[in-house]
Amino acid sequence: MTDAVSNDFGGLAAVVTGGASGIGRATAELLASRGATVAALDLNPDQVADPLIGIRCDVTDDASVRAAVAEAAERFGRLDIVINNAGIGAQGDVAANDDAQWQQVLDVNVIGMARVSRAALPWLRQSPSAAIVNTCSIAAWAGLPQRALYSASKGAVYGLTLAMAADHVREGIRVNAVAPGTVDTPWVGRLLDAAPDPAAERAALQARQPSGRLVSADEVAHAICYLASPLSGSTAGTVLAVDGGMYGLRLRPPS
Numbered sequence: 434m435t436d437a438v439s440n441d442f443g444g445l446a447a448v449v450t451g452g453a454s455g456i457g458r459a460t461a462e463l464l465a466s467r468g469a470t471v472a473a474l475d476l477n478p479d480q481v482a483d484p485l486i487g488i489r490c491d492v493t494d495d496a497s498v499r500a501a502v503a504e505a506a507e508r509f510g511r512l513d514i515v516i517n518n519a520g521i522g523a524q525g526d527v528a529a530n531d532d533a534q535w536q537q538v539l540d541v542n543v544i545g546m547a548r549v550s551r552a553a554l555p556w557l558r559q560s561p562s563a564a565i566v567n568t569c570s571i572a573a574w575a576g577l578p579q580r581a582l583y584s585a586s587k588g589a590v591y592g593l594t595l596a597m598a599a600d601h602v603r604e605g606i607r608v609n610a611v612a613p614g615t616v617d618t619p620w621v622g623r624l625l626d627a628a629p630d631p632a633a634e635r636a637a638l639q640a641r642q643p644s645g646r647l648v649s650a651d652e653v654a655h656a657i658c659y660l661a662s663p664l665s666g667s668t669a670g671t672v673l674a675v676d677g678g679m680y681g682l683r684l685r686p687p688s
């Protein structure tokens with residue numbers, strides 16, 4: 434069994450959006466270590482190193498997405514796995530962001546997934562083991578303060594994941610998502626740096642998760658690879674929490 438998992442992506446090709454940083458990079462590296470050839474599609478493709486291939490891609494630009502997906506698929510001669518992970522954040526209540534900010538976040542976090550998926554579908558239909566995994570968030574499921582726009586975008590990702598799963602399961606393309614809690618990535622590092630008291634903010638984020646710590650990017654990557662793996666061939670239309678128990682558990686306060 435261990436050998437099967439260590440090379441479960443052997444012979445398969447993957448693209449990971451937002452693959453130059455954080456969860457995306459950890460996922461791209463894990464896919465490669467388990468046998469896949471992997472392209473990181475990102476605004477900053479120069480940040481990825483061998484064996485990953487960096488391809489410049491802006492998920493808000495349809496021409497850029499089509500060119501990047503085609504470049505990866507033609508280079509690899511196939512495309513089997515799509516990890517829709519690129520995303521940006523937003524803070525504040527429902528009144529905090531203007532229309533341009535709403536359009537920008539929804540453009541990256543939601544429409545970006547549609548652009549990448551529709552560009553990849555012709556190749557995925559030719560794959561014997563096709564899978565799409567979307568990066569959703571605890572914010573789709575739980576009401577977090579000061580995250581109205583971001584939560585709206587991830588709620589849309591949740592619904593989009595289920596609809597895509599229904600549309601494509603009979604074509605042999607499995608669609609699933611992960612819903613991470615707070616993950617220790619450069620993104621969260623930037624948020625902490627901007628807080629008035631970064632140490633207190635980190636402690637508050639850690640305490641919010643029943644596990645008492647932040648999720649690691651590697652832990653999310655393992656969950657994504659579980660869903661993308663040919664070994665999970667009957668798993669479709671699921672959204673897997675990777676949140677230290679934040680969504681499902683109700684602990685008593687520590688005594």
Ligand SMILES: NC(=O)c1ccc[n+]([C@@H]2O[C@H](COP(=O)([O-])OP(=O)(O)OC[C@H]3O[C@@H](n4cnc5c(N)ncnc54)[C@H](O)[C@@H]3O)[C@@H](O)[C@H]2O)c1
Nearest residue numbers: 451454455456475476491492519520570613615616618620
């Ligand atoms: N970090 C968390 O706590 C957390 C929790 C839940 C969900 N998520 C989700 O995980 C995903 C990755 O987050 P992360 O924490 O690794 O962030 P990150 O900022 O470390 O990495 C995001 C990557 O996406 C790329 N990107 C941004 N806009 C892009 C665009 N228009 N086109 C192509 N690439 C673009 C960036 O260049 C960057 O490399 C996001 O979808 C985010 O919403 C993060």
